[in-house]
Amino acid sequence: MKALRFSRKQLGIPYALFLLLFVVFPLVLIILYAFTKVDPNGYINLSGVKVSLTFENFIEFFSKSSNIRVLFISFGLAIVTTALCLVISYPLAYILAKSKLNKNGVLLILFILPMWINFVLRTAAMKELLFAIGMYNSNKLSFVNTVIGMVYDYLPFTILPLYTVMIKLDKSLVEASQDLGAKPANTFFRVTLPLTVPGIVSAVTMVLLPTTTSYVVSDTLGNGNVTIIGKVIESQFSTVFDWHAGSAIAMVLLVIIFITMWITNKFSDDEGSQARGNGLW
Amino acid sequence: MRKIFSLALALITCLSLFSLTGCKKEEDVLELNVYNWEDYICKDENADLIKDFEEFATEKYGKKVVVNYSTFGTNENMYNELQLSKVKTDNGYDYGYDLVCPSDYMIQKMLGEGMLEKFDRSLGNLDNYDTYSSKYILDLFDNYGWTDYACGYMYGTMGFVYNPEVLSENSGGEYQPGDEAHWDFPWKTYSKNLGTIKDSIRDTYALAIGKVYSEELTALGLRWKGGELSDDEYQQKIVEIFNRTDEETVRKVTEELIVLKGNVYGFEVDSGKRDMASGKIAINFAWSGDAVYTLDIADENDTELFYAVPEEGSNIWFDGWVMPKGANIELSQDFVNFLADPENAKVNMNYIGYTPVVSGSAMHENAIEWYGAYTLIETDDVENADYIDEETGKAYFEYYVQDAIDEGELVAGTHYIDNGVDAETGYKMITLNEIRYPVYDDAEENIIGFELEEEVDLYLYDVSFLLNTRTETDDMFIWTDTLGRQLETQYPTRETVLRCAIMKHFNDEEMGRLNDMWDEVKVSAIPAWLMWMIVGIILLVIIVAPILSYLNKKGVHFTFKRKRKNLTPVKREIIK
Incomplete structure (x- = not known):
């Protein structure tokens, strides 16, 4: 046979x-x-x-000021969260990738391990933790708490892509720049950063969209004081029972996401071609 | 060849399995599809009402009866699911479920849309429900015209669960007992960051209505108490106020709720119970059933919480069984009737914490057992004892004040001081102040007595309004030593029930207004700096970045130019 x-x-x-x-x-x-x-x-x-x-669903959506505010809050939250995630995870991924110790796997697991625990459970635990340190006794801190929860939940999604890019980083390029007399800061901004842009871009795309819609975090840690676009879509589907309006909001979100993806991809294309050597010097 | 053989074998096994299950299906099995709220029936290792019903029905019908039990989280989810599962048949639709348990307003909506099957009392299997249900609920259903389409299951009020200790500590003496029985309670400055409200439109709307129209409601209440208005007139007016949805009302509600949002700790649906018990918050707007649960878990943590229904009037709600079109009527009625059996109702009430519509003397006895004042009497009969002190090893009987009075062992004026009627609460009061003295000696001179640690006020609490059925109309009282706690939460007095209104189903237009109001409240105003920051970032990304990258391609470099110049001299030096 x-x-x-x-x-x-x-x-x-x-x-x-x-x-x-x-x-x-x-x-x-x-x-x-x-x-x-x-x-x-x-x-x-x-x-x-x-x-x-x-087209009424869209007209209705954009003619309500609360919807525009929701868009602003969602993307404000998403941008702050993404920025914080990058600031925390970039050095971390760098250290992980560059450490001479053969503990990369262990270190990586340390940061990936939280992902094995249920998302909702982790958020509930975070609530207790925030209460214990006294961050949880005023409605003024709802937004801050939500950001903390989001960063906590999405950090692994930024560490991984950055790590995979950095581990492939050609050391000789950095050495060449140092040989040619560039200061450490110069080397970082002109060599390391441009070379890791693809990692940053994929990290951004992995965090930006989910944070605008994961209302579990904003409901639990924001005490219902922080309303994001995901929650609005959910309530359109399950409480108001207007699937048409809900789909329209999902479409709006989709279009915005496509635009941001297009822009970030443009970034990575430009910088990517630089990373391959043309126009770097 | 081997592969083909094993494949064929696998195929045969599969087919035989299919045919086996097929065989089972053909066997005569009656199925009942029940769709209920989460955690809304007693179903654990010790007692499983669904299993009990299956056994009961299997015996009755002489063939296997299976209950397919599924649950939902909100009325709206349930409604969606029904809409999605409907199948067109010759006489309208078939909804795939036999028995569903929506709330009052949803029953109204489903009834209005012709989704419901009529209960058939000629089958004669609703006798438990008709005999043991609270007269109040049956009359209510009659008045609204729901009797043919719905059978009550659980009911309750809405009010505030509060922690007076934390409140007086944090308010610097501003909190006065009695504040909790008014709608402006969570709006008070001392409540800041201490209260939570419900993350659901209808309930929070009721709360705001209570605040907006508190003056009108108070005036109505006074006229009612003064005898100017009859019970019915008062009820009608209250119902009208709590169902107002005109634009003026909605505008006022929006304003009040935006203020409230800044004052409360947050919105919740489920987390409030635990947050109350753990002391994170001190005020929680809650359904009475949840309130009982909260009070119970707080008791375990040695925290004493209370529940109050606002004096201006509040919302009374109920959940009831309805049969969507195409249901198996007889079997569904059996299920409803089975749950209305007082024995099962007790088990259910114990598990869920909500008040069942089942009433009568059996439920009265049950309430006495749970909430009645009693004392412990030492006994040698360890096996039958109600309570054993683990430290001393002594066994005790629980001896209820009620029993002592019923049996004539406690007679007014002889063994305790009759305090008459309390002016404020209207309850009959006695003070048992003969501390550690026997109250009664029986013929053999055995001492049976109330050994009380301290002077205790006992209240004669009237539960006849809710616990009377159509056949049992005697006065029903409970001697209790606590007010404002579980007993009052579960069985509010006549006065409390009469000042509560049922909220009707709002039509699409009204609901649209409420949804807009809700979005306006839930979505916070954004500070200007944040708005500009986000606009700035977006503009930067959309406009500046492509221009820069375009110029970059054309050979114009803006970045790091100065640094680059610095590099050149170094290079030269090396060359030299």
Whole structure:
């Protein structure tokens, strides 16, 4: 009997199916819901409910000042969290990658280990911890507490990509810059930083989007005082039961995320070409 | 060849498994799909009402009965799930569930949309429910026209759980006992960062209504107490006020809630119970069932908490069983009837902490056992003793004041001082001040007595309003030594119940207004500096960065130019 052989294309079929079923199809549904509205005289039949095409969901979203504020709060929170994550994890990843000790694996596990514990549980534990140190006795600190919780939960997602980039960093480039008389700061800004930009970009994309939507953290640590866009979408779906408006908000979020991704990718493309050597000097 | 053989074998095994399960399905099994709130039925190792019901029904029908029990977290989730699971049939829709337990307003909504099946009393299997249910609830259902479509399950009020000790400590004497029974309680300056409110639109709306219309409500209450308004008139007015959703009201509510948001510690749905017990907060706007639970866990930590329903009036709610279209009516009614059996209701009440609609003398006795004042009498009968002191090893009977009075062992005026009626609370009071003296000697001169450590005020608490059924209308009292705690939370007095209103289902337009109000309140105003900072960052990224990178490509470098010049002389020196 002949051994089974698969071509590359055939091996890709399971993933393509998965993509179609769980990514493309839901996305199409979201778009469909976002641009429609329940209308008894509608001409489209969406699972037994008559709907008609409309932009109203978007107009409604942008005409409410509280929604604009939610966008600001969400992205403010996301930017602060991402920045803090980078500030903390960059040196850490650098040390991890450069340490001569053969303890890289152990050190890495130390930071990845928290990910093995349930997300909700970790957040609840953080609440008790914040209470113990007295950060939890005023509603003024809700935002700060939420940021702390978010940074805590998403730190591993920034350490990993930075670490993988830094471990591949060519040491000779740094040495060359030092040989040529560059000061340490100069070496860092002109050699190490540009070379690690791909890591930073993937870290940003891994943190920025989830922080705008993970309302478990903001609900638990912010005492319900911090409302983010994820919570608004959730309430549209489960409390208000307006799937059309909820999908529209999800679409808005999607578009904003695409824009930020496009910009960050542009960054990494430009700097990436520099990293390969052209235009660096 | 081997591979094919093993594959074929696996296939055969699979097929046979399928056919086996297929066989099982064909066997006559009755299924009951129950959809209930989380943690809303007694289901643990010691007592499992669902299993008990399955046994009971299997015996009744002579074939296997299986309960498929699933739970939901909010009324809205339940409604969504029903909408998603509906299947079109010849006579309307079939919703895939036989028995669902929504709250009052959701029952109203579902009834209005024609989603419900009628209960069929001609089948004769709702007798427990009709006999043992509280007269108050049955009358209420009759008045609203729900009797044919819903059977009550649990009910309760909304009010404040509070910790007077922490409050008086933190307020510098500003907190006065009695403040907790008014809607402005969480708005008070001394409550700052000490209170939580519910993260749910309807409940928080009721809270704000109470504050906005507190004057009107107080005036109404006075007219009612003065006899100017009848019970019914008063009820109608209260219901009208708590269901106001006109724009003016919503605007006022928004203003009040924004102020409140700055004063409270936060919004919660579930964490408030633990936060209260652990002392993180001192005021919690809560449902009475949760309040009982909170009081219980706080007692275990030696913290004494209390519960108060605002005097201006409040919200009374209930959850009831309804049958969506297409339900198995007879089996569903069996289930409802089974839960209405007082024995099962007691087990359920003990587990959940909410007040069941089941009332009558059995529940009255149960309440006495839980909340009645009693004393411990030493006994030699260790096996039947109620309580054994682990330190001394002595065994005791619990001897209830109630029993002593019922049996004529305690007679007014002879063994205790009759204090008459308390002017403030209206309760009958006695003081047992013969400390460590026997109260009664029986014929054989055995001493049965109340050994009380200190002088105790005993209150004769009237529970007849809620515990009377249509057949049992005797006065029902409980002698108790504590007020404002579990007993009063679970069984509010007639006066408290009458000042509570049921909130109706709001239509789409009203709900839209409330949702807008809620977003306005929940989403905080952003400080200007933060707004500008974010705008700045976005502008920087969108405009400046592409320009820079464009110029970079064209050979114009802005970055590090100065440093680069510094590099050159060093290079030259090396060359030299």
